[in-house]
Amino acid sequence: MSRYETYTGAAGLLSRREFLQASGGLIIAFRLFDPAKGAAATVAATQSVSPPPAGRLYAWLAVHPDNTATLFTGKVETGTGVLTALAQIAAEELDFPVDRLAVVMGTTSQTVDQGPSYGSMTVRYAGPQVRNAAAAGRQVMLDLGARHFKLPASGLEAKDGTIAVTGAPGRNITYGQLVDGKRLDFEIGASGEQFAMKVAPQARPKDPSTYKVVGKSVPRKDIPGKVTGQFTYVQDVRVDGMLHGRVVRPYGVGAKLLSVDETGLKDIPGFVQIVRRANFLGVVAQTEWAAIQAAQKLGSTLSSPGPDGGQAKWSRWEGLPLMDQIWDTVRSSAGRDTPVASHGSVDTALRSLAGGRTLKATYKTPFQMHGSIGPSCAIAEVKGDRATFWSGTQMPHETRRDMAKMLGIPLANIELRWIEASGGYGRNGLDHVVADAAVMSQAVGRPVRVQWMRWDEHGWEPKGPPIVQDLTGALDKHGRVVAWRHHMWVPTISDTHLIAAALIGKPDISGETGTGADPALTYAYTFDNADVVVHGKGRVALLTAWLRSPAQFETTFAMESFIDELAAAAGQDPLAFRLAYLKDPRAIAVLKAAAQEYGWVSRPARGKKPSPNGKPVQGRGIAWVNRDDSRVATIADVTVDPGSGRIKVGRVVVAHDCGLVVNPDGLRNQVEGNIIQSLSRTLHEEVAFDRSQVSSRDWQGYPILRFSEIPDRIDVVLVNNRPEYPPNGAGEPSTNPTAAVISSAVFDAIGVRLRQTPFRPDRVKAALG
Amino acid sequence: MPQNLTLNVNGTGHAIAVEPNSMLLYALRNNLGLHGPKFGCGLAECGACTVLMDGKAIRSCVMPVSAVGRSEITTLEGLGTLDKPHPLQRAFIEEQAAQCGYCINGMIMTAKALLDHTPHPSREEIKRTLEGNLCRCGTHMRIVRAIERAAEQGG
Ligand code: FES
Ligand code: FES
Numbered sequence: 001m002s003r004y005e006t007y008t009g010a011a012g013l014l015s016r017r018e019f020l021q022a023s024g025g026l027i028i029a030f031r032l033f034d035p036a037k038g039a040a041a042t043v044a045a046t047q048s049v050s051p052p053p054a055g056r057l058y059a060w061l062a063v064h065p066d067n068t069a070t071l072f073t074g075k076v077e078t079g080t081g082v083l084t085a086l087a088q089i090a091a092e093e094l095d096f097p098v099d100r101l102a103v104v105m106g107t108t109s110q111t112v113d114q115g116p117s118y119g120s121m122t123v124r125y126a127g128p129q130v131r132n133a134a135a136a137g138r139q140v141m142l143d144l145g146a147r148h149f150k151l152p153a154s155g156l157e158a159k160d161g162t163i164a165v166t167g168a169p170g171r172n173i174t175y176g177q178l179v180d181g182k183r184l185d186f187e188i189g190a191s192g193e194q195f196a197m198k199v200a201p202q203a204r205p206k207d208p209s210t211y212k213v214v215g216k217s218v219p220r221k222d223i224p225g226k227v228t229g230q231f232t233y234v235q236d237v238r239v240d241g242m243l244h245g246r247v248v249r250p251y252g253v254g255a256k257l258l259s260v261d262e263t264g265l266k267d268i269p270g271f272v273q274i275v276r277r278a279n280f281l282g283v284v285a286q287t288e289w290a291a292i293q294a295a296q297k298l299g300s301t302l303s304s305p306g307p308d309g310g311q312a313k314w315s316r317w318e319g320l321p322l323m324d325q326i327w328d329t330v331r332s333s334a335g336r337d338t339p340v341a342s343h344g345s346v347d348t349a350l351r352s353l354a355g356g357r358t359l360k361a362t363y364k365t366p367f368q369m370h371g372s373i374g375p376s377c378a379i380a381e382v383k384g385d386r387a388t389f390w391s392g393t394q395m396p397h398e399t400r401r402d403m404a405k406m407l408g409i410p411l412a413n414i415e416l417r418w419i420e421a422s423g424g425y426g427r428n429g430l431d432h433v434v435a436d437a438a439v440m441s442q443a444v445g446r447p448v449r450v451q452w453m454r455w456d457e458h459g460w461e462p463k464g465p466p467i468v469q470d471l472t473g474a475l476d477k478h479g480r481v482v483a484w485r486h487h488m489w490v491p492t493i494s495d496t497h498l499i500a501a502a503l504i505g506k507p508d509i510s511g512e513t514g515t516g517a518d519p520a521l522t523y524a525y526t527f528d529n530a531d532v533v534v535h536g537k538g539r540v541a542l543l544t545a546w547l548r549s550p551a552q553f554e555t556t557f558a559m560e561s562f563i564d565e566l567a568a569a570a571g572q573d574p575l576a577f578r579l580a581y582l583k584d585p586r587a588i589a590v591l592k593a594a595a596q597e598y599g600w601v602s603r604p605a606r607g608k609k610p611s612p613n614g615k616p617v618q619g620r621g622i623a624w625v626n627r628d629d630s631r632v633a634t635i636a637d638v639t640v641d642p643g644s645g646r647i648k649v650g651r652v653v654v655a656h657d658c659g660l661v662v663n664p665d666g667l668r669n670q671v672e673g674n675i676i677q678s679l680s681r682t683l684h685e686e687v688a689f690d691r692s693q694v695s696s697r698d699w700q701g702y703p704i705l706r707f708s709e710i711p712d713r714i715d716v717v718l719v720n721n722r723p724e725y726p727p728n729g730a731g732e733p734s735t736n737p738t739a740a741v742i743s744s745a746v747f748d749a750i751g752v753r754l755r756q757t758p759f760r761p762d763r764v765k766a767a768l769g
Numbered sequence: 770m771p772q773n774l775t776l777n778v779n780g781t782g783h784a785i786a787v788e789p790n791s792m793l794l795y796a797l798r799n800n801l802g803l804h805g806p807k808f809g810c811g812l813a814e815c816g817a818c819t820v821l822m823d824g825k826a827i828r829s830c831v832m833p834v835s836a837v838g839r840s841e842i843t844t845l846e847g848l849g850t851l852d853k854p855h856p857l858q859r860a861f862i863e864e865q866a867a868q869c870g871y872c873i874n875g876m877i878m879t880a881k882a883l884l885d886h887t888p889h890p891s892r893e894e895i896k897r898t899l900e901g902n903l904c905r906c907g908t909h910m911r912i913v914r915a916i917e918r919a920a921e922q923g924g
Contacts, residue, residue, distance in 0.1 A: 079869030079906050219865060226870030227861040227877060228854060229805025229845035236804040269770055269788065288799055289791040292811075302812065373809045373817055373905045374871045422807075423869030423906045454810040665865055669911065673868050676907030699814040699903060707896040710909045 049109040049388075049415035051397070054190035054199060057140060058183045059112050060133035061094070067161050067176030068100045071134070074114035074397060075126045076106040077222070079423035080673075080731045081666040082122045084220045086130050088662055089123075092213040093134035093205055094141075095158040096175065103221070106396040106418025115194030116395035118426065118546060123662060123727050124628070129199040136188040136200035144178040208660060208723035215721075217665035222420070234392035234419040234430075235377045235451060242379060243272060244288040245440040245450040246295035248281040249460055250503070251307040252317030252692040253542065257281055260298065261311040268293045275443040280503035281312055282440050284448055295453070302455055302697055318691035320541050327364050327468040330489045333538030340521055344529035346472070346483045355477035359565055362470050363558035364756040365739075367463045367540075367687035369696075370547055371704060374422025375457040376429030380437035381447035386413040387438065392421025393431040402431070402510045403438055406501045425677070427496060427545035429461040431510070435500035455697040460499060463687055464547030465491040465540050469558040479570030481581065484527040486559060490520050490551045492537035495544045520551030521559065522626040525581045542687075542694065549732040552627055553678065553739065557757065560623035560740030564605070565753060573602040574622055574744065584626070586657050590633040590719050591624055594655035597717045598635045605744065607751040609768065616641040618650075619749025623737035630658040630728045631719070634675070634737040636711070638745040642768060645761030647746060649679060649711045654734055656718055659725030664718065671716050671734045678738035680705035684758050776837060778803070779847030789835035794818045796834050797844060805845025805874045809903070816875035816902035820844050826882035845874045848881065857881055860919035861912075868906035875902045880916045889920050 052059035052072075062070045071090045077083040083103050091098035104110055114126045138158050145163030146153040149171065156163050164172035188200040208214070225231035250257065257279045265271050265283075270290035275282040283294040299310030307314040321329040350358060379390040387409055393399045396418045404411040421430055429452055437450040452460070467490050474483040501509040523532050567577035575595055582588055594600075600622075610617050616639045624633035637650035654671050661667050684703045688696045696702035743754045752767040771786040776793075778801060785800040792811075797803045797820065809817030811830045818830040821843040849855030854862065857877050867873050876899065883890055883898045890898070895916050904912065 081868070219862070220867075223865060223867050223870065224851055224854070224862050226867050227845075227858045227873055228849060228851055229803065229874065230851055231870065232804070233807075233871065235807065236798075238799075238802075287788075287791075287795070289788055289795050371905050372871075373815060373869075373903060374807055375809075420869075422871035425905070451808065454812060454814075669865060669868060669908070672910050673907035676909055677905065680907075698812055699810060704903060704905065705907075705909075706901075706903070707899045707909055707913070710896070710913075714910060 048412070050412050051108055051112055052110065054112040054197060055187055057133065057137060057186040057188050060130065060199070061090070061137045061184055063175045063179040063184065065176050065181045067174040068102065069094070069096055069161070069175070070102045070104055071130065072104045072111045073126060073130060074106060074111040075122045076117045076394060076396060076418055077420050078117055078394060078425070080670055081220050081663065082117070083222060084218055085123055085662040085666060086126065087221065088213045088216070088218055089127050089131050090134040092211055093131050094137050096161045098213050098218055100161065108396055108400045108416045113194060113397035114197065116398060118394055122729070122731070124729050125195045127727055129197055131205045132200040132203040133188060135203035135205040137184070139203065140184065140186050141175050141178060145173065148173055148178060211723065214662050215660065216663070218663055220666065232419060233374065234390060234421045235374050237379055237390045237419055239379055239381065239390065239447045239449070242447040242449050243284050243286060243444060244291040245275070245282050245284045245437060245448040246291040246300060246453065247436050247450065247456055248283065248295050248298045248300045248312055249456060250279060251299065251304055251314045254319050255279070255307060255314035255317040258313040258315055263311065264297055265294050273444065274298070275440045277439060277443070278503060278505045280439055280500055282436065282450070284440055284444050292453070300453060300456070320689055320691050320693070322691070323689055326367070326466050326540065329540055330466055330468050330491055330538055333491065333540065334489050335536035335538060338534045338536055339532065340534060341523040341530050341532040343527065346485045346529045346531040349483035349529040350472070350474055353474050353476065353482065356475045356482065357569055358472065358474045359569055360470070360472050361562055361565060361755055362468065363561065365467050365554040365557065366757065367466050367542065367689070368547060368681055368685045369458065369463050369687055369702060370425045370428035370461055371702065372422045372424060372428055372457065375452040375454060376433035376461070377421065377449070377451040378430070378434040378437045379447055379449045380434065380441040382407060382438055382442040383445065385409050389416045389434050389437070390419055391416055391430065391434045392419055393434060394424055394427055395431060398510065399431045399434055402498060403434065406435060406498065406506055406509050407438060407442065426464070426547040426550065427462060429457055432460070432499045435498040439500050439504060458697050458702055459694045462496050462543035462545035464550065465493060465544040467491070467551060467554040469555065471558060471562040473562060473566045475566060475570050479572060481527050481566060482529060484525065484530045486532045486562070487535065488520065488533070488555055488558070489535045490537065490555070491540045491544060493544050493546045493550045495539055497543065499543070521555040524584045524587055524626055526583055527581060542689070548677065549627060549735045552625070553681065553736050556623065556625045556736040557739035557743070560737060561743045561753070561755065564621070564740070564744040564747065568605045568607055568747065571604045573604055575600055576602060578624070586631045586720065587624060587626060590631045590655040590657050591622070593717050593719045594622070594633040594635050594653050597655065597715055598653040600635065605748040607747055609751040610642045612768065613643045617749040619745040619747065621741040621743065621745030621748060623740035623744065625733060625736035627733035627736055628729055630656070630730060630733040632656050632733045632737060634734065634741045636741045636745055638742060638749060640746055640749045640764065642750060645764035645768070647683060647742065647759055647764065648709070649742070652711045652714045654714065654716050656716060656730070656734060657720045658728040658730045658733065659720055660723055660727045661718055661721045662727055664721070667718070667730050668716050670730050672714050674732065674734040675714050675738060676705060676710060678735040679711070679742070682739040682742050682757055682759060683709070684760065686758050774834065776801070776834070776842060777839060778842045779844060787834055790833050792830055793820070793832040793834050793837055793842070794829040797829060797842070803844045803846050807871055807874055809871070814903070815872070816879060817872055819875040819878040821878060821882060824882065824885060826879045845877060848877070856922050857884070857916070857919040860915040860922065864911045864915040864918060866908055866911035866915040868908050872902065872904040876904070876912050880919070884916070884920055888923070892917065
């Protein structure tokens with residue numbers, strides 16, 4: 001009997017013809033594989049929608065008769081190019097042409113749970129899993145070839161999707177012919193879960209020094225579709241019988257829904273019904289326009305009518321702290337302390353300081369938001385004890401489990417079909433909107449598509465939390481650092497309880513309440529006396545979630561700016577000053593590489609105040625970070641106009657060490673994105689709120705960087721891009737140094753030290769006095 | 770009540786029934802299935818929904834269908850296809866000028882209107898023209914380069 005099961009499509013969900021139609025497009029150049037279209041109509045109510053077993057090869061790979069293949073991964077694309085990177089890794093190990101390899105991501109019935117896609121961890125952790133699975137796949141192809149040619153596998157070679165007999169030109173067969181349309185039902189073994197999962201432990205992946213596809217700037221598979229309007233985002237998915245929903249959020253984060261006046265709703269053509277459950281309010285309609293009109297009547301508008309100004313009445317709730325005192329809340333709500341570094345005695349060193357200087361500073365950073373350009377969107381179809389979701393969440397398998405909890409439906413009956421969304425940069429509203437759609441679909445018994453309005457997104461996506469940090473540093477009379485104290489108050493970044501769940505009265509789904517601690521910082525300096533502590537997770541009134549390089553963007557700002565303060569006080573060159581206290585060779589290497597590329601000339605910061613209406617002045621800044629073992633050093637030039645307080649960034653140089661780079665152009669794209677986004681966070685971004693709710697409800701209320709403000713150049717230098725250094729994350733690290741770089745460059749230019757982001761022109765002017 | 774009207778989109782007349790005060794974006798996306806233009810803000814603040822109306826870049830999220838009349842609407846789909854991309858689209862592919870890509874419709878359509886009447890814009894002109902288009906992924910450098918490349922190639 002054959003070891004195969006009959007091939008029934010990718011993982012049993014698509015008919016073969018549909019699958020080939022869907023994936024066939026990709027084969028010709030860079031067409032699209034559209035899981036939304038293929039899978040949508042074909043799931044029979046009785047079919048299993050549970051994830052495939054990680055220890056079977058078909059959980060990772062399918063090879064089709066036309067010699068195309070599909071990689072299945074529980075990781076998802078968030079705009080960073082990991083789809084192409086994982087395809088390269090799989091193609092490399094499978095010895096298969098990367099342009100004939102499609103990738104299915106995230107869909108819970110077709111992929112293994114490899115953990116959420118966050119923290120720049122996809123290539124680092126999922127990469128080895130995919131690599132091993134694909135290496136096991138190549139071995140299977142060799143074994144099948146051995147049987148076909150009746151030769152030992154050692155006499156065969158795998159190349160470009162073909163098994164050939166060594167030294168016998170013309171004797172070869174494609175993987176597609178060997179597999180013959182069957183499912184790859186082979187045991188490859190797997191243990192552990194998510195990030196820690198070990199896949200195919202017996203597999204023998206290639207020696208990285210022989211890589212041909214990994215390390216190449218393979219063009220991203222998704223871009224042609226995205227620039228021609230052919231790509232399907234989750235916002236574009238339409239399902240048969242679907243209705244459109246909109247949410248009407250409370251006025252006031254904790255407000256209760258008192259009453260709903262439905263006058264006039266029935267007059268809206270296409271209006272179906274309101275969905276009211278405890279404090280949850282939504283509207284459902286035949287058309288998107290009708291849903292928007294109905295929600296508007298109930299108070300979902302840009303300038304909200306207040307708790308009792310609209311047709312939905314809310315209790316008056318004013319439980320948020322004052323915006324300018326939010327850092328007091330951060331301090332007072334802190335949980336357990338966690339030491340990051342503790343060497344010698346800072347107190348003794350400070351007491352016995354003779355003839356030196358002690359510096360003290362406090363750094364503050366505000367709430368910031370992910371701010372996806374496309375608001376969160378999902379479709380839910382909840383029918384009895386079964387549910388299907390179409391979602392772009394970063395964490396499809398978690399969201400599936402959350403929905404089982406929230407809806408009280410058996411996990412085995414829930415499928416989440418993952419479709420890419422607008423870029424996320426962390427955990428934004430994409431899983432919350434799934435819950436909104438679920439509540440509405442359950443109420444109306446039909447599929448409901450919910451898209452948040454811009455003010456829903458700005459107002460209710462979970463935010464990156466405000467952070468406050470106190471630093472003390474002491475220099476002896478020779479300008480050497482003798483004491484370093486850095487205390488950080490970092491609230492929880494996972495106060496992410498599903499909004500809809502809380503509104504319907506199930507407040508405990510998918511979130512934590514805080515207390516523990518997250519180091520949020522890698523401390524690498526070698527000061528004799530150091531005291532670095534994180535005051536653990538407090539709660540800060542608004543929902544929080546990880547936002548690109550959570551907390552470390554902020555802690556790097558404080559640490560690296562304060563190093564610069566000490567260097568300036570010691571009258572030393574800020575690069576040499578850092579190098580004097582570093583032993584980490586990879587940190588030293590990125591700093592030196594950036595300096596070399598930039599043409600760094602050793603000198604202390606100038607730090608002279610200009611005359612109030614003097615000409616624009618230039619300055620330079622430098623900083624570095626170790627983010628989960630990736631090292632990045634950044635140098636930038638700024639021009640500051642003392643009259644207007646405007647900061648303009650000129651040239652930026654980034655030295656980046658994330659080990660072996662899977663796709664160098666993809667990495668550059670990421671680094672450019674990180675630099676521009678972090679500049680935006682440095683110069684502009686602060687979520688405003690009143691005592692009731694977030695008042696930054698649109699792009700006017702939460703400005704981000706525009707074209708006129710982008711740097712003149714961003715030069716990227718790759719460091720340690722070599723086979724002996726395993727690939728590491730690159731989605732976040734280069735975000736981290738930016739605020740410190742700009743703060744120090746501004747000091748170099750105009751002699752004022754900016755310790756609170758964003759560095760808006762009014763703050764620069766105020767600092768100049 | 771929904772009204773029957775004809776929209777001229779990408780060179781073809783389409784009969785649809787929509788609320789006359791509803792916005793063009795929803796007609797394009799939901800009635801005609803054209804997903805190039807995107808909903809980003811609905812407030813004319815981000816540019817994701819940009820289409821050409823008689824050659825001018827407009828924000829379809831705030832353009833009532835009733836105001837379109839017989840005007841010619843062009844969407845991203847109307848420029849080129851996967852097989853035959855428009856020079857601008859080709860330049861965006863060549864420069865790999867997208868991350869999530871959600872904003873890119875607005876970038877290309879705004880650039881199209883620019884290049885149509887200024888075939889060789891300076892870098893400053895390109896940036897000024899895109900000043901009202903937001904990209905959250907930070908793809909700006911590549912977007913500018915792609916438009917310069919398209920201009921060089923006579924896009
Ligand atoms: S969606 Fe039209 S400008 Fe933002
Ligand atoms: S590429 Fe994602 S918003 Fe521009």
